[in-house]
Amino acid sequence: MIFEDCYIFTPGPVKMSEEIMEIGAKQTPYFRNAEFSDVTFACEKGLLEMVNAPEGSRVVFLTASGTAGMESVVMNLLSKDDNALVVNGGGFGGRFVDICAVHDISHTDFKVSNTNLADIEVLAPKEDYSTLIVNAHETSVGHLYDLNAMGAYAKKNNMLYIVDAISMLVTDPLDMQESGIDVVIASSQKGLALPPGLTMVILAPKAMEQVQDIQSLYFNYKSYLSNGERGQTPYTPAVTIMLQLEARLAQIKRRGGVEQSIASAKEIARYFREAIKGLPLKTYTPYMPNAMTTLTPTDGKSAMDIVNDLEDGYKVMVCPNGGEQRDIVFRVSHMGEMTKEYTDVLIDAMYAYYKIDRV
Ligand SMILES: *Cc1c(COP(=O)(O)O)cnc(C)c1O
Numbered sequence: 001m002i003f004e005d006c007y008i009f010t011p012g013p014v015k016m017s018e019e020i021m022e023i024g025a026k027q028t029p030y031f032r033n034a035e036f037s038d039v040t041f042a043c044e045k046g047l048l049e050m051v052n053a054p055e056g057s058r059v060v061f062l063t064a065s066g067t068a069g070m071e072s073v074v075m076n077l078l079s080k081d082d083n084a085l086v087v088n089g090g091g092f093g094g095r096f097v098d099i100c101a102v103h104d105i106s107h108t109d110f111k112v113s114n115t116n117l118a119d120i121e122v123l124a125p126k127e128d129y130s131t132l133i134v135n136a137h138e139t140s141v142g143h144l145y146d147l148n149a150m151g152a153y154a155k156k157n158n159m160l161y162i163v164d165a166i167s168m169l170v171t172d173p174l175d176m177q178e179s180g181i182d183v184v185i186a187s188s189q190k191g192l193a194l195p196p197g198l199t200m201v202i203l204a205p206k207a208m209e210q211v212q213d214i215q216s217l218y219f220n221y222k223s224y225l226s227n228g229e230r231g232q233t234p235y236t237p238a239v240t241i242m243l244q245l246e247a248r249l250a251q252i253k254r255r256g257g258v259e260q261s262i263a264s265a266k267e268i269a270r271y272f273r274e275a276i277k278g279l280p281l282k283t284y285t286p287y288m289p290n291a292m293t294t295l296t297p298t299d300g301k302s303a304m305d306i307v308n309d310l311e312d313g314y315k316v317m318v319c320p321n322g323g324e325q326r327d328i329v330f331r332v333s334h335m336g337e338m339t340k341e342y343t344d345v346l347i348d349a350m351y352a353y354y355k356i357d358r359v
Contacts, residue, residue: 007316007345011139011167011292012189013196014336019251020194023244031239037231039246043200044228046249050258051165051184052175053202060201060224063238066166066187068219069199071099073162073183074133076221077210078105084131085110085124085159087117087150091140092164096133116287118146120153131160137168139190140321142294142331143285144172151179160210166190166199170258171265171291171335182207188241191265191291192248193336198241265290268343269334275347279354284329293332302327306353314349 008015029036044059062068074096078084084107086096093112100107108125115123117134132154137144147163154161162183165174169184170191176184182204189196203211203221211221223234252261269290273283280299288294297303307320307330319331332346351358 005315006311007314007342007349009332009334009346010317010319011331011333011335012187014190014193014333015338015342016193016195017248017251017337020244020248023247024195024240026240028239029243031237032232034231036239036242039242040228040231040233040237042246043242043249046246046253047186047200047202050169050249050252051181051202052177053184054177054204056205056208057176058203058208058225058228060203060221060228061233061237061242062199062201062219062224063197063233063236064199065196066164066185066190066199067095069166069185069187069201070096070164071103072219072221073185073201074099074103074105075214075216075219076212077160077162077183077207078103078131079212080104080106082106082130083128084108084133085127085129087112087132087134087145089113089135089138089141089143089145092135092138096135096164100133114285116144116146116149118149120146120150121156124153129157129159131162133162133164135164135166136174137165137172137289137291139167139292139331141284141325141329142288142292144168144287144289147174147179147181151181155180160207162207167335168289168291170252170261172289173262176202176204188238188245191261191335192245194241194244194248197238198245262290265334265338268338268340269293271340272332272334272343272347275343275358276350278356278359279350291333291335293334294329295332296329303330306330309353310346310349313353314345316346316349318346 089112097109164185166187167190184202186200188194188198227234281295284294310316
């Protein structure tokens with residue numbers, strides 16, 4: 001299949017802009033020099049600005065997918081003395097639980113559903129925790145949590161507050177200072193709309209104090225932080241994706257800043273949700289991010305069949321769920337280079353598929 005012929009609405013990779021794709025078509029440059037250090041510095045500065053990181057925060061750039069960002073945070077910041085409260089509202093929360101288990105970190109699997117955790121104070125188990133870990137947007141079901149409420153809870157209980165923001169940065173608001181977040185995990189292939197392969201971990205000063213010596217060469221934050229002081233990484237970075245990240249951060253700024261990107265994603269999501277009201281589908285959760293809409297068929301059709309038929313018949317790619325949810329839900333991403341025009345292709349395809357006239 002030629003993917004360029006497809007309309008893409010999957011939650012990572014997402015639709016990329018021409019400007020970013022053109023950088024990907026060029027020769028990868030050598031990177032152990034001052035020119036590339038400036039690229040790293042620009043990326044770090046842009047990211048810190050985007051999340052309103054507190055003074056003195058730093059970014060670790062890892063050449064890996066987002067899960068390495070998640071795992072490396074647990075490896076570098078948590079030890080046997082910690083006790084983590086891990087919010088688990090789906091597949092990605094479950095992944096943090098697995099990571100804590102693999103690394104022998106004592107933790108509670110805090111299973112949640114039907115709440116955005118505005119009431120975490122009431123819902124959280126009454127144990128003594130050192131750390132709160134959450135995926136701001138649980139991408140497996142399209143569910144967004146209340147970052148401020150969790151931050152207030154973490155602050156009150158003196159916990160380190162770790163947020164995987166991979167699938168909501170750029171499309172939904174995140175402010176490290178306002179929410180009291182100590183660690184933000186980002187990844188290239190979601191809202192940043194770059195190719196996969198780069199994960200970024202933003203550490204507030206409080207988190208940097210907790211960085212420890214660990215049994216890993218590649219994932220050792222201390223060496224990333226010291227190399228980062230001269231704009232370098234200890235090992236070869238995803239050079240081209242870093243160049244694309246620099247351009248993407250500049251693009252976001254040029255278009256009116258991250259507030260503008262969030263407003264645009266919000267409007268696209270609203271437009272899509274309004275437009276499909278004539279179809280036998282309902283939204284899966286009341287706590288939807290701007291990044292994505294999760295839908296459940298109300299006419300007994302299999303969600304998996306819908307996904308396959310849309311791709312085969314109309315060249316539009318939405319995202320199925322696995323396991324038990326295979327037939328119950330499918331997901332539509334609004335991340336990346338989305339316009340109403342582009343979204344109309346999907347909406348029209350859905351109406352055509354159901355043989356219903358779009359009004
Ligand atoms: C996509 C995603 C990740 C990272 O997954 P990778 O496949 O390792 O890039 C992590 N957390 C969330 C919430 C995600 O949506």
